[in-house]
Structures are given as structure tokens and as C-alpha cells.
Amino acid sequence: MTELSAEWVLPVDGPPVEGGLVRYEDGRIVEVATGRAERHFEEAVILPGFVNAHSHLEYANYAGFGDGMPFGPWIATHVARKSVLAPEEMLAVARLGALDSLRSGITTTADYSFSGAAATAARERGLRAIVYLEVFARDPADAERQWDERRRQVGESELVRIGISPHAPYTCSLETYRFCLSLGVPVGTHLAESANEVEWLLHGAGPLEAIAGWLVPPTGERPVASLEPVLGPELLCAHCVEVAGDEIELLARRGVPVAHCPRSNALLGCGVAPLTELRGAGVTVGLGTDSPASTPSFDVFEELRSAIAFARAREQRAEALPADEALALATIGAARALRLDAEVGTLTGGKRADLTVVSLAGSPYHPVEDPAAAVVFGGSPDRVLETIVDGQTRYRRQDEEQWQEARSIASAVRARMLGSPQLQRQ
Ligand SMILES: [Zn+2]
Incomplete structure (x- = not known):
């Protein structure tokens, strides 16, 4: 069983939960509740991926x-x-x-x-x-x-x-x-x-x-x-x-x-x-x-x-x-x-554990008046702390090397697209 908590949890299929916690196991959400987990995100929101x-x-x-x-x-x-x-x-x-x-x-x-x-x-x-x-x-x-x-x-x-x-x-x-x-x-x-x-x-x-x-x-x-x-x-x-x-x-x-x-x-x-x-x-x-x-x-x-x-x-x-x-x-x-709503799209017990954690620290939308507005207007990829698919962490803000490496390889490909002789003949 894994537990994550944050200042707010936005299940999307129900009202925002202040001091919320998401519990999941074997890639599926068990429940959304209130409480503080060992892994707690201050000034952040957990929402469905x-x-x-x-x-x-x-x-x-x-x-x-x-x-x-x-x-x-x-x-x-x-x-x-x-x-x-x-x-x-x-x-x-x-x-x-x-x-x-x-x-x-x-x-x-x-x-x-x-x-x-x-x-x-x-x-x-x-x-x-x-x-x-x-x-x-x-x-x-x-x-x-x-x-x-x-x-x-x-x-x-x-x-x-x-x-x-x-x-x-x-x-x-x-x-x-x-x-x-x-x-x-x-x-x-x-x-x-x-x-x-x-x-x-x-x-x-x-x-x-x-x-x-x-x-x-x-x-x-x-x-x-x-x-x-x-x-x-x-x-x-x-x-x-x-x-x-x-x-x-x-x-x-x-x-x-x-x-x-x-x-x-x-x-x-x-x-x-x-x-x-x-x-x-x-x-x-x-x-x-x-x-x-x-x-x-x-x-x-x-x-x-x-x-x-x-x-x-x-x-x-x-x-x-x-x-x-x-x-x-x-x-x-x-x-x-996509006809996947039985599996994803909300933080609901039984659905796949696909979660995104967004930091609002230092954002103009914190302290929070409306958590959905805070995420939508105050959020950005730079504020995504962690992305979890099927209960597995697939992205974490603090280890971005993989992303940077992928970006530099793709940049080299872009340079070839811009400079190729075949392109200039078009
Ligand atoms: Zn298209």
C-alpha cells in the first residue's frame, strides 16, 4: 500500500479535499481520504493525471x-x-x-x-x-x-x-x-x-x-x-x-x-x-x-x-x-x-493509480482560494513535482537528466531537419 498526501487533493469526481490523502496498491487507487502520509507534499495539489x-x-x-x-x-x-x-x-x-x-x-x-x-x-x-x-x-x-x-x-x-x-x-x-x-x-x-x-x-x-x-x-x-x-x-x-x-x-x-x-x-x-x-x-x-x-x-x-x-x-x-x-x-x-473512463480520469477507488502532483509554492494562487483555479491558472510543467502511472513514478522533478538527454538528442534531429540538403530542395 502506498500513500501520498498534499495540502489539497482534487479527485475531480467530487469536491476538493483539504489535507487530502490518496491510497493505492497494485496500480489501483484504494481510496481518497483525509490525513497526512509519510510522503506529504506541502503547498501542492494531487490530481488525476x-x-x-x-x-x-x-x-x-x-x-x-x-x-x-x-x-x-x-x-x-x-x-x-x-x-x-x-x-x-x-x-x-x-x-x-x-x-x-x-x-x-x-x-x-x-x-x-x-x-x-x-x-x-x-x-x-x-x-x-x-x-x-x-x-x-x-x-x-x-x-x-x-x-x-x-x-x-x-x-x-x-x-x-x-x-x-x-x-x-x-x-x-x-x-x-x-x-x-x-x-x-x-x-x-x-x-x-x-x-x-x-x-x-x-x-x-x-x-x-x-x-x-x-x-x-x-x-x-x-x-x-x-x-x-x-x-x-x-x-x-x-x-x-x-x-x-x-x-x-x-x-x-x-x-x-x-x-x-x-x-x-x-x-x-x-x-x-x-x-x-x-x-x-x-x-x-x-x-x-x-x-x-x-x-x-x-x-x-x-x-x-x-x-x-x-x-x-x-x-x-x-x-x-x-x-x-x-x-x-x-x-x-x-x-x-477515449472510452477509458472506467479506468482513468478521476481519483476514484478501483481506478488505475494515475496521479499528478502540482506545486503551488510561491505561486500567486497560494494560499488557495479555489484549488481547481489554482492548478489551472497557477500550474505549469515546471511545477509538476511527480507523475505516477499505474502506481509507478514515471517522472520526478528532481531527476530530470533523462528528460534533458532526450531533449538534446531530439535537438540534434531537429538540426538535421532544418539543415538537410533534401529539405533545401523543397
Ligand atoms: Zn493532429
């Missing part, structure tokens, strides 16, 4: 690539730079992504993986993950070939499950989606991310013409309508910025889970997803950081603050997204979106 509803660990060192470009040329730059990497380099970057995630208090991630390296990295670092292997295919036979090839290279483990990701409705046909959904593994896609996607699907025009060779022919319909026949609870949809009215109703009616990625959507100039309308309609929403290819980091705290700022600004109401509800989006909401 964050569940990241959308990531790409393999892009951990892509920060700022193509910053400020329109979506079409941005994605073309991204693909060109990625193409110079060898498999071991992709793995080195994914390792950094897994460690960056743990360092940000993330204990579960839903990762869309280009090469499969994310699965290896998550398994090695002890990060719980569903790794959705990406396919890009007009013809489902191509999707099957890509899936078979990548699936053979990656293994599952206690913590890591393998799924499939038909990339988006502009790169995959409906038949490809049907093939993916027939496999009986988790399925995730990108949906309605940008106006450029809408323009391509409706008219075969716009900035995505820059990558027309990789795209499916225009469907003549908007993104949600393009996927209408396959929308259901087993298709996790990242972004959903370009959705309105009937489309939101359809997502709700079909039980389609949505990964909301406010920083990525804003920084790529895609817009602000209608979070309030999605939640109001009853859509299951989880918060996702996306990757440093579009956002600067896997920093969930920044993502939480952005989600709140954009929702309140859009609604012109401070109550549009309270801190505790935002925190729920990054824990139990995301766990529901």
Missing part, C-alpha cells in the same frame, strides 16, 4: 516549423521536413514527446502516430496511451497495406493500445474509414479542422491544392456531411472547428467524441471551436494539446488556460468555462472521449 485527447508525440521537436503560414503550405512544409527522418530519429523525437508529456502531468495520451514510434516511446517511458497508426488512403486496399505494414512494427502492452487513424476526410475516402472501423480497434481522425478543408471538400480549391496529389477528390459536402455515414461513438474526432448548428446536433446524436485543441486551432489560424455549443448539445469533449508542430508544447496547463480564455472571449461571459469544468475536460472528459 491529465488525459490528453490529441497528441502527436513524434512531432515533439517541430516547434515553430512554418509558423505563420496558411494551413496548406504549413502542412506541405511539415510533410517535407518529416520525410528526411530515419525511423530511429522518429523514435528519438517520440521519446522526447513521451517525457514532455509526463513532465506536463499527462498520464494518458491519445496519439496519432505517423511511424508507430510513439507506441514504442510510450511503452518504454511508461506513459499510458492509445496509439492510432495513421493511414492516408483513397483506396481502402492502400489503407490495409499501410496498416499491416505499421502494425507489424509495433507492440501493445499493459499501458499501450494500438488503434488506427484515417487521417482526415480530405486525405481518406469513406471506404477507407469503413475499413478502419471494421478492424475493431480504436479509431481516431481529424475532422473539420480548417476552412481550407471545407473549401477542398466542397470545391476542390483553396490552399490545400498545394498538396492535391495526396487528397481525395472533393466530396461536394462539408467535412461532417462527408463522414456522416461513419460517425459514431467509436470515431474520435480531433478539432471540429468548422461545425455549426445541425452538424453539432448530428455529432451529439451519434455520440461522436471530440478532442478540443484550442491552441493548435488558434495558432494555425483555423479559428475557435464552438466549445460551449458542443458541450451544450451533449457532445463528449476532451481537451488535447495536439503537438508542437502547431502548438508550442505538450503543456496541458497552457491548453487549459487557452480553452478558458477562448471560450470566455467567444461567449463574452466569464462563466462560459469555469476552471473546474476545464480541468474536467483534461481529465474525465478526455477519458470519456
Whole structure:
């Protein structure tokens, strides 16, 4: 039996516990109670490990690539730079992504993986993950070939499950989606991310013409309508910025889970997803950081603050997204979106012991008035003291050498991506 206590425990499925204690054994939470354990964290909060509803660990060192470009040329730059990497380099970057995630208090991630390296990295670092292997295919036979090839290279483990990701409705046909959904593994896609996607699907025009060779022919319909026949609870949809009215109703009616990625959507100039309308309609929403290819980091705290700022600004109401509800989006909401809520997302007896300890020492939010607001507004990866997955400590602030080493290897890979002759020919 292990016990940890802190000034506050935020179970998320119930009120905050002052002077709280979490007891766990064999990787599962036994209970949340009050009391002081031998391992006590002063001026700190214990909360459920964050569940990241959308990531790409393999892009951990892509920060700022193509910053400020329109979506079409941005994605073309991204693909060109990625193409110079060898498999071991992709793995080195994914390792950094897994460690960056743990360092940000993330204990579960839903990762869309280009090469499969994310699965290896998550398994090695002890990060719980569903790794959705990406396919890009007009013809489902191509999707099957890509899936078979990548699936053979990656293994599952206690913590890591393998799924499939038909990339988006502009790169995959409906038949490809049907093939993916027939496999009986988790399925995730990108949906309605940008106006450029809408323009391509409706008219075969716009900035995505820059990558027309990789795209499916225009469907003549908007993104949600393009996927209408396959929308259901087993298709996790990242972004959903370009959705309105009937489309939101359809997502709700079909039980389609949505990964909301406010920083990525804003920084790529895609817009602000209608979070309030999605939640109001009853859509299951989880918060996702996306990757440093579009956002600067896997920093969930920044993502939480952005989600709140954009929702309140859009609604012109401070109550549009309270801190505790935002925190729920990054824990139990995301766990529901991944259909892992029976196992993770709250500090509840019987669930897996996935915990994050956040220090508030010296923060403007200490002494604490509202512990959820203190964590959301006052938290940062630099304040994560410890991240525990399945009862095992996977990150500890005082021993960061492993993270620093991973960062320096990934920096060397980045230097090659920036300097490669192949890149300069693009
Ligand atoms: Zn993505």
C-alpha cells in the first residue's frame, strides 16, 4: 500500500479535499481520504493525471516549423521536413514527446502516430496511451497495406493500445474509414479542422491544392456531411472547428467524441471551436494539446488556460468555462472521449493509480482560494513535482537528466531537419 498526501487533493469526481490523502496498491487507487502520509507534499495539489485527447508525440521537436503560414503550405512544409527522418530519429523525437508529456502531468495520451514510434516511446517511458497508426488512403486496399505494414512494427502492452487513424476526410475516402472501423480497434481522425478543408471538400480549391496529389477528390459536402455515414461513438474526432448548428446536433446524436485543441486551432489560424455549443448539445469533449508542430508544447496547463480564455472571449461571459469544468475536460472528459473512463480520469477507488502532483509554492494562487483555479491558472510543467502511472513514478522533478538527454538528442534531429540538403530542395 502506498500513500501520498498534499495540502489539497482534487479527485475531480467530487469536491476538493483539504489535507487530502490518496491510497493505492497494485496500480489501483484504494481510496481518497483525509490525513497526512509519510510522503506529504506541502503547498501542492494531487490530481488525476491529465488525459490528453490529441497528441502527436513524434512531432515533439517541430516547434515553430512554418509558423505563420496558411494551413496548406504549413502542412506541405511539415510533410517535407518529416520525410528526411530515419525511423530511429522518429523514435528519438517520440521519446522526447513521451517525457514532455509526463513532465506536463499527462498520464494518458491519445496519439496519432505517423511511424508507430510513439507506441514504442510510450511503452518504454511508461506513459499510458492509445496509439492510432495513421493511414492516408483513397483506396481502402492502400489503407490495409499501410496498416499491416505499421502494425507489424509495433507492440501493445499493459499501458499501450494500438488503434488506427484515417487521417482526415480530405486525405481518406469513406471506404477507407469503413475499413478502419471494421478492424475493431480504436479509431481516431481529424475532422473539420480548417476552412481550407471545407473549401477542398466542397470545391476542390483553396490552399490545400498545394498538396492535391495526396487528397481525395472533393466530396461536394462539408467535412461532417462527408463522414456522416461513419460517425459514431467509436470515431474520435480531433478539432471540429468548422461545425455549426445541425452538424453539432448530428455529432451529439451519434455520440461522436471530440478532442478540443484550442491552441493548435488558434495558432494555425483555423479559428475557435464552438466549445460551449458542443458541450451544450451533449457532445463528449476532451481537451488535447495536439503537438508542437502547431502548438508550442505538450503543456496541458497552457491548453487549459487557452480553452478558458477562448471560450470566455467567444461567449463574452466569464462563466462560459469555469476552471473546474476545464480541468474536467483534461481529465474525465478526455477519458470519456477515449472510452477509458472506467479506468482513468478521476481519483476514484478501483481506478488505475494515475496521479499528478502540482506545486503551488510561491505561486500567486497560494494560499488557495479555489484549488481547481489554482492548478489551472497557477500550474505549469515546471511545477509538476511527480507523475505516477499505474502506481509507478514515471517522472520526478528532481531527476530530470533523462528528460534533458532526450531533449538534446531530439535537438540534434531537429538540426538535421532544418539543415538537410533534401529539405533545401523543397
Ligand atoms: Zn493532429
